[in-house]
Amino acid sequence: MPYVSGIEVTVYERRDDPRVAGAERGRSINLAISARGLDALARVGLDEQALGRALPMHGRMVHSPAGQQSFRPYSADGKRAINSISRAGLNHALLDVAEKTPGVTLRFGHRLHDVDLASGTLHFDNDEARADIVLACDGSYSAARRAVTFRPGFTFSQDYLEHGYKELTIPARAGEFALDPDALHIWPRGSSMMIALPNLDRSFTCTLFWPAAEFAAITSPEDHFRRNYADVVELMPRLADDFGHNPVGSLVTIRCWPWVHNGDGATLALVGDAAHAIVPFFGQGANCAFEDCVEIDRCLQETAGDWTRALSLYEQRRKQNCDAIAEMALDNFVEMRDRVNSRVFQAKVAAQHALERRLPGRYVSRYELVSFTTMPYAQIPRRMRRQNRATALVAAGVVGAVGALVRGRSRSR
Numbered sequence: 001m002p003y004v005s006g007i008e009v010t011v012y013e014r015r016d017d018p019r020v021a022g023a024e025r026g027r028s029i030n031l032a033i034s035a036r037g038l039d040a041l042a043r044v045g046l047d048e049q050a051l052g053r054a055l056p057m058h059g060r061m062v063h064s065p066a067g068q069q070s071f072r073p074y075s076a077d078g079k080r081a082i083n084s085i086s087r088a089g090l091n092h093a094l095l096d097v098a099e100k101t102p103g104v105t106l107r108f109g110h111r112l113h114d115v116d117l118a119s120g121t122l123h124f125d126n127d128e129a130r131a132d133i134v135l136a137c138d139g140s141y142s143a144a145r146r147a148v149t150f151r152p153g154f155t156f157s158q159d160y161l162e163h164g165y166k167e168l169t170i171p172a173r174a175g176e177f178a179l180d181p182d183a184l185h186i187w188p189r190g191s192s193m194m195i196a197l198p199n200l201d202r203s204f205t206c207t208l209f210w211p212a213a214e215f216a217a218i219t220s221p222e223d224h225f226r227r228n229y230a231d232v233v234e235l236m237p238r239l240a241d242d243f244g245h246n247p248v249g250s251l252v253t254i255r256c257w258p259w260v261h262n263g264d265g266a267t268l269a270l271v272g273d274a275a276h277a278i279v280p281f282f283g284q285g286a287n288c289a290f291e292d293c294v295e296i297d298r299c300l301q302e303t304a305g306d307w308t309r310a311l312s313l314y315e316q317r318r319k320q321n322c323d324a325i326a327e328m329a330l331d332n333f334v335e336m337r338d339r340v341n342s343r344v345f346q347a348k349v350a351a352q353h354a355l356e357r358r359l360p361g362r363y364v365s366r367y368e369l370v371s372f373t374t375m376p377y378a379q380i381p382r383r384m385r386r387q388n389r390a391t392a393l394v395a396a397g398v399v400g401a402v403g404a405l406v407r408g409r410s411r412s413r
């Protein structure tokens with residue numbers, strides 16, 4: 001059970017209730033949710049409901065330019081999966097639970113534009129409210145963060161990728177999935193790529209990652225797709241319409257510090273993308289934001305509900321972990337769009353999986369540690385370095401032993 005109960009909470013959201021208003025066109029329809037997100041959802045009794053409406057993806061299906069498909073399992077035993085979950089469905093389920101929780105009030109159509117920590121006042125476009133504690137989870141372009149940007153000592157950076165993204169659709173074919181639904185599909189093309197995740201209605205949502213400035217130069221999406229993604233163009237009857245109407249999204253990494261700001265009237269803590277937006281190539285942004293909530297809850301338990309100490313602990317514990325996943329997510333872009341194609345990379349993954357099977361629990365790949373465990377993100381690069389050193393030593397030992405054997409043989413000849 002979460003620690004936070006019996007507290008008056010008001011959730012302010014700038015949009016209308018999505019359960020009534022529906023989703024925006026072309027904005028990330030599904031999410032890959034894995035161990036960290038599920039751990040958080042389990043704490044509010046929503047994991048089974050979420051999994052019940054999720055499509056497991058046990059590996060990557062890599063599509064070559066020639067149209068060949070090759071399946072690469074995510075885990076050594078082939079059994080572990082990340083889950084394609086409808087963003088809207090997840091939002092609705094969370095709102096339903098929040099609405100039923102005593103003490104929680106939902107206020108839609110409330111766009112925050114400023115926070116005054118001296119008086120504890122939240123200023124919305126058409127309203128004002130008072131709060132002692134403000135958990136600011138208003139996304140990458142957080143208005144709450146803007147309100148503290150000019151406080152002395154606040155450090156902030158936003159780094160845009162040259163690439164933007166556009167969402168497209170592969171609809172169901174004769175009521176069935178047009179591609180294998182048990183995989184996250186990738187079309188790696190060196191400097192760009194497309195991915196596709198399955199939806200419950202048997203469609204796929206594709207995300208095309210392409211240099212943002214060059215989207216406008218694609219005047220005929222069909223021709224572009226015939227050149228780069230020939231095996232799917234026939235599966236996308238709405239390509240020209242989707243391409244013409246869906247917006248180009250940007251991909252940003254936000255780093256800032258501190259996350260917690262105290263004033264005479266209120267304390268504000270940045271949470272989720274507002275504190276640490278990351279690029280989506282590890283499928284971890286939402287998982288990581290859910291982990292923030294788990295950590296805040298844990299800190300409240302440890303400090304017996306002392307918000308000042310709890311939030312201070314939260315930011316100290318989470319910052320290095322969020323920095324670590326931000327770096328791993330950037331690195332995974334290169335892996336997905338380029339390295340997955342290389343034979344060396346494929347041999348490396350096969351060797352990693354073989355090691356995982358030989359040394360269960362002792363050798364675990366980075367992908368598995370990120371997606372299938374709740375190991376703090378910052379420990380993962382350190383653990384990978386240790387594992388890589390050990391395997392290099394083993395390999396050197398093997399090579400050394402083989403070398404000695406070869407030398408021994410040549411001497412005895």
Ligand SMILES: Cc1cc2nc3c(=O)[nH]c(=O)nc-3n(C[C@H](O)[C@H](O)[C@H](O)COP(=O)(O)OP(=O)(O)OC[C@H]3O[C@@H](n4cnc5c(N)ncnc54)[C@H](O)[C@@H]3O)c2cc1C
Pocket residue numbers: 012013014015028030031032033110111112113137138139140141142143165207249271272273274278280282283284285286287288289
């Ligand atoms: C293309 C793409 C694919 C992704 N895929 C994945 C994935 O597979 N797995 C994964 O884990 N993550 C993924 N992510 C990342 C994930 O979407 C985010 O990390 C996650 O949504 C962050 O949650 P959040 O609550 O912090 O912010 P958001 O989801 O952005 O929510 C912010 C909320 O605050 C509201 N709001 C904003 N401004 C105001 C204001 N001024 N006043 C009041 N309300 C406001 C917004 O309307 C919104 O409801 C992806 C991101 C992108 C761009």
